[in-house]
Amino acid sequence: MVVSAHPLASAVGAEIMRRGGNAADAAVAVQFALAVVYPDAGNIGGGGFLVLRQKDGTTAALDYREKAPAAAHRDLYLNEKGEVIAGLSLKGHLAAGVPGTVDGMVQLHQKYGKLPWAQLVQPAIDLAAQGFPLTRKEAIKLNEQREDFLQYNTLRPEFVLSNGWKVGDTLRIPDLARALESIRNQGRAGFYEGLTADLIEAEMKRGKGIISKEDLANYRSVWRNPIKQQLGELEVISMPPPSSGGIALVQLLTLSQDYPLHDWGWNTAQTAHFIIEAERRVYADRAKHLGDPDFYQVPVQGLLDTSYIKSRMRDFSPDKATDSDDVSAGTPAPPESPNTTHYSIVDPEGNAISVTTTLNSSFGSKVFVAGAGFLLNNEMDDFSVKPGHPNSYGLVGEDANAIEPNKRMLSSMTPTILEKEDQLYMVVGAMGGSTIITTVYQIIQNVTRHNFTMQGAISAGRFHHQWTPDWVLSEWGALGFGTGLKLWLRGHKIAPKTGGIGRAAGILVLPNGQLEGGADPRGDDAAAGF
Template sequence: MLHRSLLPLGLIALLGLAPACQRAAAPATTAVPTASPLPAATVPVTARQAMVVSAHPEATRIGLEVLRRGGNAYDATVAVQFALAVCLPAAGNIGGGGFVVYRGADGAVGALDFRETAPAKASRDMYLDKQGNVIPDLSTRGHLAAGVPGTVAGMWELHQKLGKLPWRELVQPAVELATQGVRLTEKEAAGLNANRQVFFTTNELPAGFPVVGVFAAQAEGAAPYVRYTEGGHLLDVDWHAGDTLRQPQLAATLTRIRDAGRSGFYAGPTANLIIQEMLLGNGLITQADLDQYQPRWRTPLRGRYRQYEVISMPPPSSGGVALLQLLQMLEPFDLRRLGWHSAEAVHLITEAERRVYADRATYLGDPDFGRVPVAQLLAPDYLKQRMAGVTPGSGATPSAQVAAGAGLPGYESDQTTHYSIVDATGNAVSCTTTLNGAYGSKVVVAGAGFLLNNEMDDFSVKPGVPNSYGVTGGAANAIGPGKRMLSSMTPSIITEKGKLRLVVGTPGGSTIITSVLQATLNVLDYGLDPQQAVAAPRLHHQWLPDHIDVEAGALTPAAEAELQRRGYKLNPRGAWGRIDAIERQPDGTLRGGADPRGDDTAAGY
């Protein structure tokens, strides 16, 4: 028979004591015994004109070359996106979707939604058995898990509106990378090895299926993520760091996209291969779905936090609403005085997160399919009411006692990657893009060489039942034909006094919102440089399950004891997220923060 996750994350760098001058930034009289020392000072990558921070050194290199040739931040976005589809198969993609938030050098802002959509044949209960129970793995693995991809249409739309260099020049580097091959990093080799068997079984050809055309090519190595014998059987040999991953079929697909733009993916040979793949695996995506897919320009959310303006993604992302809610809830408190990761600061942040994620589960979904009460969710009086009773020194509020805020109208939805770009004229892009789980649905489109997403799991498969990230959703995010699934992606840009200050975002499923929050607080409230800010150990609470996820080194023993005394349950877990950030200093210097949990790389000139 022929055969056609989260990427293991590296351990975070150990944290040491900050230099004496940094520790002295807060008055000694405000020291809190439970606070953690600030992360050790770093030497972040700096640049005078332009910078790219992405999840892979090759993608960063390609993006920076575009900027050096005179391309703008939007050109670099296109080039980086297609490069990541080659060198970061766990999350970089042409078979997924995402969001862009941008701020032009003239101060104009915008948001582009190229999120996947549910196929026309999708139905509300498609992942339930006859008894109404969720069928395991059906929404996460295989052909039924895939939504209609939006990435290529999104990049085409962005370039048509804001691009400067020719489209061909922006896609060509990815074609070359797929043809010549990319050297695997240790993390990517480990990810491919960990998923070898699932790639093999997910892309298994049915017995008796005719081995002709693209399927014969598949047996010859078209599915590049596993190794085959000449007879088409799985070769049980590990990938190693430094091995070259060549993807000739992906190169051919990218060549069609290079030459024909959007039509190189949604029509012609590539579309035919997607439809053949759907027929092979009983998937739902049709040519009509591909023809009808359209990205959406949306108005970004804008809010205030102290002296800063925060620009972020609106629904169908929950990220922007949640981030602005959190920042407004926390603004009355002097977090710097309380101390970094002190029990008191963690208490306040956790209680805000608990309430925000409860609202997310109830009110947020695709605005094209009903009313999302964004203005009410961000109203100052509403947020004050939500935090009523949460005071310094108070204890944990059990999540069972926290529901979504009352009085709002009803809804009438971890493997992602992020990159941040600033060009020489001051245009800034924050882009988060995803296949959802690591390597998406694990389905490789035979003959086209790319992975399909498993974004259908981001819908509420059944109200009240957690998805693969443990996030509970409701009717607002139920499956519907043509509907965009709810996301946690939070690409964001922050300005100060009308000037760019911070570009930030991360992958991480439901942890995206809290990771972006912490990186933002680390820079704006605690004065960390962006490399410190993204490397610092993190905490996470999402209402349900009712515990605080804790990275190693995030809390002092005294803080752990105090939080437990107040009624918090602590859940130690491995590292999550890969924040990529760019900070602009008052003199115009750019400083990059590339998350050490991945292969993330910052570079500039």
């Protein structure tokens, strides 16, 4: 089974497995297909993280997060007075980090792939060259982004000049098809060297960006040890830093163990109050302690220590909200020596992979690489451009996530796999910037504590708190008027969130061994299985 953000991409992954490919093969094919059919987040100009579990129980995590260019520096987005220049880290050429997606897919295939590389890239080439029908949501998004595309592109792709896209229109991207052909024929060198690298550098020079051909040539993905934590009968396997997702998720799930959420009920005032207060403390830790472990000593074991995690709720009141100004990061033991997309895959042999990939904001920096047809990310905004200054998701950070050359920016991506009694149980992840962690957390709770189906857990209404700003974002109907009133009386400030919180893709292994897919109704997401 494959669950992804677009039905065509899910179908590509399922077909790869029908031909004898494994989960890693399908992941590569889905990644490239999403770069065509879901251009607002699927990408070859961005990056991501993945967690995998082989059928024998072995696990691994791959970090193909973007990096700051070598010419980047701490004050890159500040004016001469030390003030943040609005929008500079969000849109345009200077917002882009060095892309990691292609290198990540090459490394995944080299280590775990089964089918020939060319077979995995070809479906995306066909989609880009022959065209594909736009969904209603994708047509709307292209129309909404047109002005930004016109403003931030030095040489505009032909389809950007079109206006009034509508459902069913065929979108063809021949430049992207040619770029993908180079990747098919030359692998890593087809992107980080040669013509595509020349086109990226030329684009940077025209738009006053700072990614160089040396940055591209020097980029490498990193295999890391996943975060693994036993919580009752479940083992959580998730992404380590520079993603904050795995640590934050384990902290939230650990805090939840001591409270009777099932008895309190799903999204009742008592349950929601506890979750909000737990999220407030976890996000305070995120802001203080998490960053790229290659540049900053992240106290991973201290943050995952059960006693430390539970100590964070000592001042929790069951009747009153805590003011975020009164909540600071804890002091864990020191270290020993919106736009993203997620897809989940389980292959016929029982290998599983959970992949979250992104350009950061929807359509990234809005900049297409002229002649290559793909968008560049705006991941530089995920750094702390200035200590205490919020990014586009309202997240603040400190020195752990300050800009440095060749450094990976902190992320909220939370690709996750759960085991139950040493067997594969769930594959899950989400998009949604800072809401990714809380989305994945609530989905897991919905299944394990409230007995939801996989689809029900993903469809259910969600809410979110991230320490600062001190607001509870809530989808319409997620809490209900009565629950919202009770939370308000306890001191919580609730802000309705239009358009949904996060979009998730999950697969649950049922007791009889069958797979249940959960595709998010907030988008065009689809499950494809056989």
